[in-house]
Amino acid sequence: MSLLQENALAQPVGTTLDRYIMRAQADFPYATGELSQLLRDLALAGKIVHRDVNRAGLSGIIGSMGQHNVQGEQQQRLDVEANIRFIRALRNGGEACAILSEEEDDIIQTGNYQGQYVVAMDPLDGSSNIDVNVSIGTIFSIYRRVSAVGQKATPADFLQGGRAQVAAGYILYGTSTMLVYTTGHGVVGFTYENSLGEFFLSHPRIMIPATGPVFSCNEGHWFDYPDYVRQFLTACKERRMSGRYVGSLVADYHRNLFTGGIYLYPPTASNPLGKLRVLYENFPLALLIEQAGGRAASDNGPMLDLQPTDFHQRSPLFIGSAGLVAELVELL
Numbered sequence: 001m002s003l004l005q006e007n008a009l010a011q012p013v014g015t016t017l018d019r020y021i022m023r024a025q026a027d028f029p030y031a032t033g034e035l036s037q038l039l040r041d042l043a044l045a046g047k048i049v050h051r052d053v054n055r056a057g058l059s060g061i062i063g064s065m066g067q068h069n070v071q072g073e074q075q076q077r078l079d080v081e082a083n084i085r086f087i088r089a090l091r092n093g094g095e096a097c098a099i100l101s102e103e104e105d106d107i108i109q110t111g112n113y114q115g116q117y118v119v120a121m122d123p124l125d126g127s128s129n130i131d132v133n134v135s136i137g138t139i140f141s142i143y144r145r146v147s148a149v150g151q152k153a154t155p156a157d158f159l160q161g162g163r164a165q166v167a168a169g170y171i172l173y174g175t176s177t178m179l180v181y182t183t184g185h186g187v188v189g190f191t192y193e194n195s196l197g198e199f200f201l202s203h204p205r206i207m208i209p210a211t212g213p214v215f216s217c218n219e220g221h222w223f224d225y226p227d228y229v230r231q232f233l234t235a236c237k238e239r240r241m242s243g244r245y246v247g248s249l250v251a252d253y254h255r256n257l258f259t260g261g262i263y264l265y266p267p268t269a270s271n272p273l274g275k276l277r278v279l280y281e282n283f284p285l286a287l288l289i290e291q292a293g294g295r296a297a298s299d300n301g302p303m304l305d306l307q308p309t310d311f312h313q314r315s316p317l318f319i320g321s322a323g324l325v326a327e328l329v330e331l332l
């Protein structure tokens, strides 16, 4: 046997997402397994979207749909494709009774009236990067329903507030595809092994450094930012921090989670609520960052304390290393 073969065989067998979820389930003997199944359904849709993203340039699913979504934004073909994939996986999985999607005006009743959970999602985040082969993602947020089981879901199921999330996560379609999630017991990361078709545990306990070298925002909006934001960014530059901005929230967030840093989507004069959506962008990433030891704020207190009133509501977001977010919040 060659040295290469011996080394390969000496590697421990990786932990697949399924096995990890099964073990985690065993730690919670009173849990019924529905949330675990829901995570598997999301991972399955993630694998399909991974495939779609990888061959997008060849299969004709890049480019605009020539139509706008409920928020008045140009829909890309892959936005629509990913939306269909995730809705189908959740509907077939049976655990989600309703879905809220960035791409749909109203909530979608799945017909699974016995389902205990509702899912809010941004099926494809970073749409403007699709056509140029730059990292994009999916973001999801899960609540246990408050409406009666056996009935249709209600708006209240989705408007419980960020601290009511029972799980949240994202899939990054980057140089490798990763699934990162929390069920409120820390943050865990899995990397997709394409040839085996499996997510393998790669990051058992993700923690964000207390501070870091990166600030991320769209500096093109500099002249429209409030004074406190410009003051903060000036201080970052005086400290010779690095400016890094992909323009895909998931990718910017993921990088800063590992390097330490801060991501800002501030209010501007014309958009006092910024651009990002509370239920399927800000809340899930805020839950993850708190679980990873970081911090997330709007311009009005901790992000997770905001009381949502609307499915597609927006809010400013300052998120990342606890020390840097604290510094910015001091200037508010």
Ligand SMILES: O=P(O)(O)OC[C@H]1O[C@](O)(COP(=O)(O)O)[C@@H](O)[C@@H]1O
Binding pocket: 073, 102, 122, 124, 125, 126, 127, 128, 218, 247, 248, 249, 250, 275
């Ligand atoms: O071009 P801007 O204003 O910097 O906006 C970039 C932000 O908009 C978003 O693309 C919005 O997400 P969608 O692609 O899901 O609409 C974020 O991913 C990203 O961080």
Ligand SMILES: [Mg+2]
Binding pocket: 122, 124, 125, 126, 249, 281
């Ligand atoms: Mg988005």
Ligand SMILES: [Mg+2]
Binding pocket: 079, 102, 122, 123, 124, 125, 126, 127
């Ligand atoms: Mg999107």
